[in-house]
Amino acid sequence: MPESTVTPALEGVRVLDLASVGPGARASRILADYGASVTKVGAVPRAGAVQITPPYYAYSGNRGMTRALFDLKSDGGREAFLDLADSADVIIESFRPGVVDRLGIGFEAISARNPRIVFCSTSGFGQSGPRSTWAGHDINYLGVSGYLDCSGRQEDGRPALPGATVADIAAGGMQAAMAVMAALLRRERTGTGELLDVSIADGAFALMSLYTDEYLATGVEPGPGHYIxxxxxxxxxxxxCSDGKxxxxxxxxxxxxxxxxxxxxxxxxxxxxxxxxxxxxxxxxxxxxxxxxxxxxxxxxxxxxxxxxxxVNTVAEATAGEQVIARGLIADAVNAEGVEFRQSAPIWAGTDEPVGAYQVRDPQVSDTAELLEAVGVDRERIGQLIESGAIA
Structure with missing residues (x-):
């Protein structure tokens, strides 16, 4: 991160992020922006695998994070991950419900070794209920919550689509980040961690409280154009206007x-x-x-x-807007090759913001060996794990 004269709010909090994209990944970026040490946990690449994520996404989404790669289906990879989890404060995952337990890295397995762990499971429909195993994306969660129905119509009468991933970011990522920070505060009082069940569909439904509360109180069903x-x-x-804008x-x-x-x-x-x-x-x-x-x-x-x-701005106009510039919402960054570029900045609620450019790393670089050595795994074992393909 750029230099700052104040201690970041989450400095010293160690997060393992198993969520590659979506709300879990959004939550980990929020935590990293507030000073947490976040490690992105991924799978050991298969031979011939091609990286399709655009570099700008990794530069922004993985800002300020380290990277570790494990084969969690192997005994060696799983044990190595658990070694890292022993000293973690937070784990964020977004597998289908039940997957982490089958892999042996679920809340029960980790909390038995590390009772202070805050384990945040993010999923589309939550860990329980008749749709808990359903796949979905932003549009699905906005659809089932009533959001799309109230958001206007296209010319042919179909619900209009929002221009941003409202469910992933506001209903999922932000909810997960708040839940994690609340759990960390609670841990300060109780000394123990907890399991968090963050559902994107739950969060999308909560975004509709203005409409659902009206309906539940009056029986009048809101729809497009119903409310102010x-x-x-x-x-x-x-x-x-006269210029078509x-x-x-x-x-x-x-x-x-x-x-x-x-x-x-x-x-x-x-x-x-x-x-x-x-x-x-x-x-x-x-x-x-x-x-x-x-x-x-x-x-x-x-x-x-x-x-x-x-x-009403275009995206290009928004990034050049006088208020956006004045509020520091665009950050300078430099990648591993020394190329300078710009990206969206964290939203800083404090008055003392970091200064200087963000140093972003090659998204393909792995820190697994260094991270394991830092928690006490000896170099010989690390070498064996790398040779066996359990880590990379």
Whole structure:
């Protein structure tokens, strides 16, 4: 990591990450960004195997991490992994439910040797329930939670797809990272670790609490356009400007709405913000007004004026945005060959941020031998394990 004058919050916390992608991997990156020592645990490569992960993903997703490779199906590989786990604080895994137990590296096996271990199992539908063994991806978890149904429609009536992996990141990775940090805090009081069962589908369902709570309380089923946040009212929508670009309008509170209609010259609608009978008329009037200036002209006029209006950026525009730059959300990095590039930075809640470029390693380099030697495995045994293919 770049240099910092403060001690990272998770400095000294040792994490073994068996989750190659998805929410488990996202959680481990969050922990690493806050100072944890994270080791990515992978399989010993098969002869002729081809690496298909783009380097930029490994440079960002594995930022600040070491790498260890084990054949967990072999006795030697499994025992070597357990040696490393003996001194770990956290293990994150994303195998199908039951797989780690069959491999002999599940919570019971590891906690018997290391009672302080926080063992976080991340999966699509959780470790229990009728769908616990189902495969899935982001779209599936958003679908079963009701998220897709409430998120708008494509032209042919099908649910619209979100532009980001909402379930993997917000419903899975962030939930796992919070659960791990809470378990570490609890361990400080109790002295023992615990097993965490993080389900992406559970997290996606929790994201829908605004809608599920309304339905459970009233019996009225929400859907696209039903609620203020899903386009029911003209005050919360997107509009096309004269240059074909768009603005987002989120003028929910009355004071923001009054500021907006005043500056748009539509003050006749100041008291009709939530009048269902006038929404089509208001939306058409706003669309006509926004079509008279470019996106950036409208943002310059309305953004600072307490109207809750902002631009709809492309990804390229977002990475160059003045607020993104000011907040340090783009980090400089240098790879093992000395090539400089940029990547998304950690979100630092503190005021003292690290300075300098991130030094990122060759994603194919393995640290297995060094890590095992650091926990007391002798060099002769390490050499035998490498020769047998149990580690790499």
């Amino acid at each position: 946040l899903t386009g029911r009212y003209a005050c919360y929508d997107t509009y096309t 768009h603005v987002s309008v989120g003028a929910i509170e009355p004071q923001f709405w009054r500021n907006l209609v005043r500056l748009l010259g539509l003050e006749q609608y100041a008291d009709a913000q939530m009048d269902d009978d006038q929404q089509d008329e208001i939306r058409n009037a706003m669309a006509e007004r926004f079509s008279t200036k470019s996106r950036d002209e409208w943002v310059a006029l309305l953004g600072p004026a307490d109207t809750c209006v902002a631009e």
